[in-house]
Amino acid sequence: MTEFKRAPQISDAVARRLAQRHRAEIRFQVYGLSAIGVAILVLLILLGSIGYKAVSAFSAHTLTLNVVIDPDLADPRGDRSESSLRRGSYNRMMQTALETEFPGVTSRAHMRELFGLYTAVNAAGLLQKVVKSPDLIGETVTYEMPISDDVDLYLKGRSVEERFEDVEAPLSLIEHEDGVALSSPAPVFEGFLTLVREAYITRAEAAEARASAAFDRASLPGIDAQTAEAERANAQRELRTGELWRERVTRLNTEGLTLQPDGPRLLVRVNEGVVRVTRLSADGRSAEGEVVLPLENLAQARHWTRWILETPASAARLTDRQIVWTRALEERGFVKKRFNTWLFTRADSREPELAGVLGSAIGSVLTMMVTMLLAVPIGVGAAIYLEEFAPKNRWSDWVEVNINNLAAVPSIVFGLLGLALFINGFGLPRSAPLVGGMVLALMTLPTVIISSRAALKAVPLSIREAALGIGASRMQTVFHHVLPLAAPGILTGAIIGLAQAFGETAPLLMIGMVAFIADAPSLSLGGFLEPATVMPVQVYLWSSGVERAFEMRTAAAIMVLLGLMIILNAFAIYLRRRFERRW
Amino acid sequence: MRSQFICVDALNGDGKLVDDYTPTAKSGATYHPLTGNLPIKVATTGVDVFYADKQALFDVSLDIPDRSVTAFIGPSGCGKSTFLRCMNRMNDTIDTAKVTGSVRIDGEEVNDRSVDPVVLRARVGMVFQKPNPFPKSIYDNVAYGPRIHGLAENKEEHDAIVETALRKAGLWEEVADRLDLPGTALSGGQQQRLVIARAIAVNPEVILMDEPCSALDPIATARIEELIDELRENYCIIMVTHSMAQAARVSQSTAFFHLGRLVEYGPTEEIFTNPKDTRTQDYITGRFG
Numbered sequence: 049m050t051e052f053k054r055a056p057q058i059s060d061a062v063a064r065r066l067a068q069r070h071r072a073e074i075r076f077q078v079y080g081l082s083a084i085g086v087a088i089l090v091l092l093i094l095l096g097s098i099g100y101k102a103v104s105a106f107s108a109h110t111l112t113l114n115v116v117i118d119p120d121l122a123d124p125r126g127d128r129s130e131s132s133l134r135r136g137s138y139n140r141m142m143q144t145a146l147e148t149e150f151p152g153v154t155s156r157a158h159m160r161e162l163f164g165l166y167t168a169v170n171a172a173g174l175l176q177k178v179v180k181s182p183d184l185i186g187e188t189v190t191y192e193m194p195i196s197d198d199v200d201l202y203l204k205g206r207s208v209e210e211r212f213e214d215v216e217a218p219l220s221l222i223e224h225e226d227g228v229a230l231s232s233p234a235p236v237f238e239g240f241l242t243l244v245r246e247a248y249i250t251r252a253e254a255a256e257a258r259a260s261a262a263f264d265r266a267s268l269p270g271i272d273a274q275t276a277e278a279e280r281a282n283a284q285r286e287l288r289t290g291e292l293w294r295e296r297v298t299r300l301n302t303e304g305l306t307l308q309p310d311g312p313r314l315l316v317r318v319n320e321g322v323v324r325v326t327r328l329s330a331d332g333r334s335a336e337g338e339v340v341l342p343l344e345n346l347a348q349a350r351h352w353t354r355w356i357l358e359t360p361a362s363a364a365r366l367t368d369r370q371i372v373w374t375r376a377l378e379e380r381g382f383v384k385k386r387f388n389t390w391l392f393t394r395a396d397s398r399e400p401e402l403a404g405v406l407g408s409a410i411g412s413v414l415t416m417m418v419t420m421l422l423a424v425p426i427g428v429g430a431a432i433y434l435e436e437f438a439p440k441n442r443w444s445d446w447v448e449v450n451i452n453n454l455a456a457v458p459s460i461v462f463g464l465l466g467l468a469l470f471i472n473g474f475g476l477p478r479s480a481p482l483v484g485g486m487v488l489a490l491m492t493l494p495t496v497i498i499s500s501r502a503a504l505k506a507v508p509l510s511i512r513e514a515a516l517g518i519g520a521s522r523m524q525t526v527f528h529h530v531l532p533l534a535a536p537g538i539l540t541g542a543i544i545g546l547a548q549a550f551g552e553t554a555p556l557l558m559i560g561m562v563a564f565i566a567d568a569p570s571l572s573l574g575g576f577l578e579p580a581t582v583m584p585v586q587v588y589l590w591s592s593g594v595e596r597a598f599e600m601r602t603a604a605a606i607m608v609l610l611g612l613m614i615i616l617n618a619f620a621i622y623l624r625r626r627f628e629r630r631w
Numbered sequence: 632m633r634s635q636f637i638c639v640d641a642l643n644g645d646g647k648l649v650d651d652y653t654p655t656a657k658s659g660a661t662y663h664p665l666t667g668n669l670p671i672k673v674a675t676t677g678v679d680v681f682y683a684d685k686q687a688l689f690d691v692s693l694d695i696p697d698r699s700v701t702a703f704i705g706p707s708g709c710g711k712s713t714f715l716r717c718m719n720r721m722n723d724t725i726d727t728a729k730v731t732g733s734v735r736i737d738g739e740e741v742n743d744r745s746v747d748p749v750v751l752r753a754r755v756g757m758v759f760q761k762p763n764p765f766p767k768s769i770y771d772n773v774a775y776g777p778r779i780h781g782l783a784e785n786k787e788e789h790d791a792i793v794e795t796a797l798r799k800a801g802l803w804e805e806v807a808d809r810l811d812l813p814g815t816a817l818s819g820g821q822q823q824r825l826v827i828a829r830a831i832a833v834n835p836e837v838i839l840m841d842e843p844c845s846a847l848d849p850i851a852t853a854r855i856e857e858l859i860d861e862l863r864e865n866y867c868i869i870m871v872t873h874s875m876a877q878a879a880r881v882s883q884s885t886a887f888f889h890l891g892r893l894v895e896y897g898p899t900e901e902i903f904t905n906p907k908d909t910r911t912q913d914y915i916t917g918r919f920g
C-alpha cells in the first residue's frame with residue numbers, strides 16, 4: 049500500500065486571511081438580511097396601522113326612514129313642476145318620520161337632538177328621488193341614508209365606553225311630575241356609587257401626591273426663596289383640590305349623588321323603556337330619573353338592565369338621549385351596518401359620513417392625463433434628441449447638467465413657476481386639473497428625460513451598427529431598433545415619474561388645488577378647467593378635519609391611494625414584461 | 632509624423648516599405664496590379680484617421696480588387712478595423728472620429744459631402760464581429776434593408792428577396808419553415824449567416840466583414856468561410872481577421888497593418904510564403920501579435 053498523498057499545505061497566513069474573509073462575508077450577509085428585515089417590519093407596521101384605522105371607514109351605519117311624501121310640503125305650488133318640487137321641504141318630511149318613531153319627544157331642545165341623528169344635507173337625495181319620479185308624492189318612501197358620523201362611531205364602539213348589566217331584583221316605579229322614582233329593596237345602584245366614589249378617591253389621591261411632591265421640591269437644599277414659596281403655594285392649592293374631592297366622597301356617602309354630564313352616567317332599561325338617572329340615594333337602593341324612552345307600564349319589574357356610560361357626553365359628541373334613540377332605532381331595524389358606498393361614490397363633504405374620494409380620484413385622473421400627455425412625449429423626445437442626435441459639446445453638457453439639477457429642485461418651486469406662468473401669465477383658471485397637470489408635468493420631465501436617456505444608453509451599440517450598416521438613417525435606426533429595445537426602460541422611468549406626480553401635494557398648493565371641492569369634476573373635456581382636487585390633497589385635507597370620523601376616512605383614502613399606486617406599478621411591470629426583448 | 636514613421640521603420644531595421652506595390656489610385660476600370668485580371672473596386676489614397684487627438688491610421692493607400700476576398704491582418708489595435716470602417720463611413724457615427732484622405736468606390740469619392748452615407752451603406756454592406764441580428768423575426772431581419780430602401784413593391788417581391796438572400800447565405804434550408812422565429816433564437820453560426828443574408832438582401836457591391844468568425848466555433852467558422860468563398864464570385868469582399876490561417880485559406884490578397892500603418896500588401900500566397908518585410912514575417916511566424 050502506498051501512503052496517501054497529503055493535500056498541498058495552505059500557509060498559516062493564507063488560512064487566517066481565508067477565515068477572516070469568510071467572516072466578513074457572513075457579517076455582510078447578516079447586515080443585508082437585517083436591513084431587509086427592518087424594512088419589512090416597518091412596512092408591515094405602516095400598512096397594519098393604516099389598515100386597522102381604515103377598516104372602520106369601509107363600513108357605515110345607515111338610517112332608514114319611512115318618509116311620507118306630503119303633497120303640501122313636497123310641492124308647495126301644487127303644479128308638480130320641477131321648480132316647484134325643488135322648493136319642497138324634504139327635511140321636514142324626514143323629521144316628521146323620526147317624530148312618529150319617537151312620539152314622546154316634544155320639547156324643541158330634545159327635537160333638535162333627535163334630528164341630529166342625521167345630516168340635513170341628506171334631504172337633497174330625497175329631493176332627487178321625488179324629482180325623478182313625481183308619482184311618489186303622497187306615497188311612503190323608504191329612504192336609506194348614512195347616519196351621523198358621531199352616531200356611526202358610537203355604533204362601531206369607537207367613542208363611548210358602555211356597559212350593560214342585567215339585574216334580577218325587584219324594581220318599583222312611581223311616576224311623578226318630573227319623571228320617575230325607582231326603588232328596590234336591594235342595593236342595586238351600590239355598584240355605580242362605588243364606581244363614582246373610586247373615581248373621586250383616585251382624583252383626591254392624585255392631588256395629594258402632587259401636593260407632597262411640591263412640598264418635597266420646596267424643601268430641596270439650595271432652592272431659592274422665591275421658587276420655594278411658589279412651590280409651597282402650589283402644594284397648598286393641590287391640597288385644597290384633594291380636600292374638595294374628599295368632601296365630595298363624604299357627601300356621596302351621606303346625601304347621595306347627583307349625576308353630572310362630565311362623569312359616568314346611569315341609564316335604566318326597564319319595561320321596554322329607558323330612564324336616565326339624575327339622582328341616587330346614598331344607600332344605593334333608590335333613584336330619581338327622567339324618562340327618555342317611554343315605558344310600557346309602571347308595574348314592578350323583576351328583570352331590568354343597568355346601562356352605564358363611562359365616557360363623558362362631551363367627548364362622545366353625543367347626548368345620552370341620542371344614544372338611547374340610536375339603540376332603539378337599531379332594535380327596531382332602522383339602523384343597519386353596510387359597506388360604505390358613499391366613500392367611493394361621492395366627492396368631499398363637510399359631513400364625514402357623506403365625504404368620499406370619488407371627486408379627488410376623478411381630479412387625479414384628469415391631472416395625470418395632462419401630466420402624461422405632456423411629460424412623456426416631451427421627455428422621451430428630449431431624451432432621444434439629447435442621446436442620439438445632439439452633438440456632444442459644451443452647450444449639450446450644460447443642458448444635461450441643468451436637467452439633472454431640475455430633478456433635484458423642490459417640488460413647491462414648480463408650483464410657484466406654475467402660478468406665475470400658467471395662472472398669472474396665461475390666465476388659466478385656478479384649481480384646474482389642466483394647470484395641475486402642467487405643473488406636475490414640469491416636475492416629472494427631468495425624471496422622464498434622465499431615465500429615458502439611461503434606457504437609450506443601455507441599448508447595445510451592435511444594434512445601432514447593424515441598422516446603420518445596412519443603410520438605415522439615424523432616425524430609422526432610432527425609431528425602428530433603438531426605441532423598441534429601450535421602451536421597457538423608458539416606460540418604467542415614465543411610470544415612476546407619474547407615480548411620483550400622482551402622490552404630489554406641494555406644487556398643487558400654489559395653484560389652488562388644495563381646496564374644498566364638493567362637486568366631482570366631470571369626466572369630459574370641460575372637466576379639465578373645473579375646480580378639482582387630487583387624492584393626496586384629499587388625504588391632507590381630511591387629516592386636518594376636526595371630526596374623528598375623518599381620521600378613519602384619511603386612512604381609507606390612503607389605502608385607496610396606495611391601491612391605485614400598486615395598480616399603476618403593476619401595469620408598469622406588465623408593460624415591461626410585454627415589451628422586453630432579448631438580443 | 633514623418634519622423635515617427637522613420638523611427639518605427641528604423642526600429643525594425645528595414646528602411647523600405649511595400650516597395651513593389653504602388654497604388655494606382657485611378658479609375659475603377661483599371662485592372663488591379665496584384666491580380667491582373669480583376670478590376671479595382673475600392674481605391675484609397677493617403678487615408679488618415681484621428682480619434683480626438685490620437686491618430687489611429689497613418690497615410691494608408693491601397694487598392695482592392697473586385698470579385699475577390701481581401702484580408703486585413705495585424706495585431707490588435709493596428710487600425711485594420713478603423714480602415715475597414717472608412718469604406719462605408721461607419722466612422723461618421725463616432726463623434727470624435729475624423730477621416731482625411733481619399734476613398735473611392737468605382738472611382739466615386741466616398742468622403743464627398745454629396746454622398747449620402749445611407750446610400751453608400753446600401754452599396755457597401757457590413758458584417759460585424761459579434762452576430763447582431765435584430766430582435767425580430769428571421770424574415771424581418773432580412774426584409775428590413777429592402778423595406779427601408781424600397782427595393783420591393785409588394786409581399787411577393789419581398790418574399791423573393793428574402794428567399795434569395797437566405798439561399799445565397801446558405802441558411803434557407805435550415806430556416807425555411809420557421810421564418811417567424813426571432814433571429815436571436817438561432818445558433819451563433821446561423822446568426823452570422825443571417826446577418827450576411829441581411830447584408831446581401833440590399834444587393835451591395837462590397838461586403839465588409841469585421842472578424843466575422845471570431846465569436847464562432849470551428850465548425851460554424853468553416854461554414855462561414857465556405858460561404859465567403861462562394862460569395863466571392865459576385866462581390867468584392869474585404870475582411871478583417873485575427874486568424875492568419877483563415878486569411879490564408881479564404882483570401883486572394885492580404886494586407887498587413889502594424890501600428891496604424893500599412894506595412895505590406897500583396898497576393899496572399901506571397902505574403903505568407905515570402906514576406907518582404909521583417910515585421911510581416913515576425914507576425915505570421917508568431918513572433919509577436
